[in-house]
Amino acid sequence: MALVLKSGFTFDYDNLFGEGKVTQADLDSYAEDLKKAHEAMKVMRETGFIKAHLSKDGNPEKVYFSKLPYITEENGKLNLNSPASIKRLHDFTERIRNNVDVVVSLGIGGSFLGNKVLFDIFCGEFWNTWSAEKRKGMPKVYFSGQNIDARRTGDIIDHIKAIAEHKGGKIKVMLMCMSKSGGTLDTMSNFMVMYDALKKCDNIEVEVVAVTDPNMEKKTLLKQLAVENGWETFAVPDGVGGRFTVFCEVGLSTAAVIGMDIEKFLEGARDMDKACQNEDIWQNPAMLNAALKFAASEKHGRNIEVMMPYGDYMKSLSEWYIQLLAESLGKQFDKDGKEVCYGRTPLVAVGTTDMHSQTQQHQEGALDKVVQFIKVEKWANDLVIPNAFPEAKKLADISGVTMSEALEVARQSNADALKSNHRFNACFSLPELNEYHLGELLYLLAMSVAYEGELANVDAFNQPGVEAYKRIMGPKLQELKASK
Numbered sequence: 001m002a003l004v005l006k007s008g009f010t011f012d013y014d015n016l017f018g019e020g021k022v023t024q025a026d027l028d029s030y031a032e033d034l035k036k037a038h039e040a041m042k043v044m045r046e047t048g049f050i051k052a053h054l055s056k057d058g059n060p061e062k063v064y065f066s067k068l069p070y071i072t073e074e075n076g077k078l079n080l081n082s083p084a085s086i087k088r089l090h091d092f093t094e095r096i097r098n099n100v101d102v103v104v105s106l107g108i109g110g111s112f113l114g115n116k117v118l119f120d121i122f123c124g125e126f127w128n129t130w131s132a133e134k135r136k137g138m139p140k141v142y143f144s145g146q147n148i149d150a151r152r153t154g155d156i157i158d159h160i161k162a163i164a165e166h167k168g169g170k171i172k173v174m175l176m177c178m179s180k181s182g183g184t185l186d187t188m189s190n191f192m193v194m195y196d197a198l199k200k201c202d203n204i205e206v207e208v209v210a211v212t213d214p215n216m217e218k219k220t221l222l223k224q225l226a227v228e229n230g231w232e233t234f235a236v237p238d239g240v241g242g243r244f245t246v247f248c249e250v251g252l253s254t255a256a257v258i259g260m261d262i263e264k265f266l267e268g269a270r271d272m273d274k275a276c277q278n279e280d281i282w283q284n285p286a287m288l289n290a291a292l293k294f295a296a297s298e299k300h301g302r303n304i305e306v307m308m309p310y311g312d313y314m315k316s317l318s319e320w321y322i323q324l325l326a327e328s329l330g331k332q333f334d335k336d337g338k339e340v341c342y343g344r345t346p347l348v349a350v351g352t353t354d355m356h357s358q359t360q361q362h363q364e365g366a367l368d369k370v371v372q373f374i375k376v377e378k379w380a381n382d383l384v385i386p387n388a389f390p391e392a393k394k395l396a397d398i399s400g401v402t403m404s405e406a407l408e409v410a411r412q413s414n415a416d417a418l419k420s421n422h423r424f425n426a427c428f429s430l431p432e433l434n435e436y437h438l439g440e441l442l443y444l445l446a447m448s449v450a451y452e453g454e455l456a457n458v459d460a461f462n463q464p465g466v467e468a469y470k471r472i473m474g475p476k477l478q479e480l481k482a483s484k
Contacts, residue, residue: 106145110242182220268439
């Protein structure tokens with residue numbers, strides 16, 4: 001059983017729905033809740049309103065992530081994607097091309113994870129070793145600010161200095177500092193250390209781009225610095241939580257840095273949004289995904305989701321999903337103030353790597369998991385496994401097939417084995433790993449948590465647990481500084 005979109009994107013739920021799995025009776029028991037959830041999504045799209053949603057300051061706040069796939073003049077008033085903002089991103093690409101040698105993207109949470117997905121999938125591990133010609137004039141890209149790690153920060157600084165020395169002339173380094181609040185400790189500490197160290201190098205020219213709240217009346221610290229120093233800025237818009245920002249200028253500025261097709265990425269998200277407006281659960285990928293996972297958890301105790309893409313460069317996609325699911329649904333109280341301690345636990349896995357580590361637990365451990373596979377049907381630059389050692393029969397037996405075919409045989413074998421032992425699993429299939437289909441997938445997952453938030457009656461768009469440690473950490477840092 002599968003839901004197949006016109007694009008070829010497929011959600012195969014055969015190993016998740018049916019006898020001995022999530023049943024029709026399970027879904028029927030949520031019929032009224034699903035209708036209400038679908039209506040809530042309709043209202044969110046039209047008005048930005050989500051019942052009981054408040055900002056971290058306790059004020060009513062609109063939710064605008066569902067507007068991001070659409071490029072309209074009206075969106076420009078909300079600092080969302082508009083014709084003018086997309087043109088500016090294209091201009092940014094051309095300004096950087098053959099002009100900036102190194103970009104360091106500094107951010108944490110949604111300001112890191114979504115950007116890393118785009119980089120990993122469209123650049124890969126060895127982008128920074130390629131020639132400028134092979135990168136089509138786009139810069140080398142590094143990530144920092146996602147941890148307060150002195151060793152790694154120092155290593156990046158030393159590495160950039162080595163690039164400058166190797167080139168023998170002056171290089172240009174762009175620090176893209178991303179923080180909605182403008183004062184995120186992890187990001188800003190890395191930024192200041194890196195900015196200070198690189199500015200002292202005679203052979204390095206430093207440029208800064210600030211990605212932050214665009215409010216000019218009440219400027220963030222980062223916005224104020226940008227205004228005072230004349231730095232270029234991009235917006236982290238109101239109404240778009242960090243885990244959804246891959247579709248706005250936070251993610252799209254990184255897309256611009258690597259020359260990614262921004263319009264195709266948003267087109268995929270837009271077409272997925274249209275599919276998710278269908279009131280028929282069997283034709284609505286997000287509602288179906290949310291309902292099956294919610295029922296698996298509530299009716300069958302499968303409250304852990306293993307996100308397991310098959311392909312090395314999709315590991316960061318799984319890591320992005322971890323934040324999306326954990327922050328959106330891990331809530332102590334529901335919308336009515338009742339203590340529920342709700343939330344499915346997400347886990348990162350990669351096929352085939354973790355078939356040799358985690359799969360033992362998936363196959364025979366506690367019956368508390370749904371394994372969600374992601375597969376790519378057609379890989380670019382596929383390789384045939386050669387018969388390099390014909391005298392070795394075991395090796396000869398695997399020759400003659402492509403690596404992608406062998407990868408899919410491994411995934412399907414894993415799925416079949418799990419099914420044979422009553423282990424729930426499902427699969428998202430992308431026809432190709434390109435901008436359009438990635439936009440489809442990421443948007444589907446984002447809309448799915450919005451649906452599940454309504455089913456569980458929790459606010460999928462706040463993160464009070466994150467704010468709790470921040471309130472404690474600030475005074476502790478002040479005490480530390482005072483003690484020196």
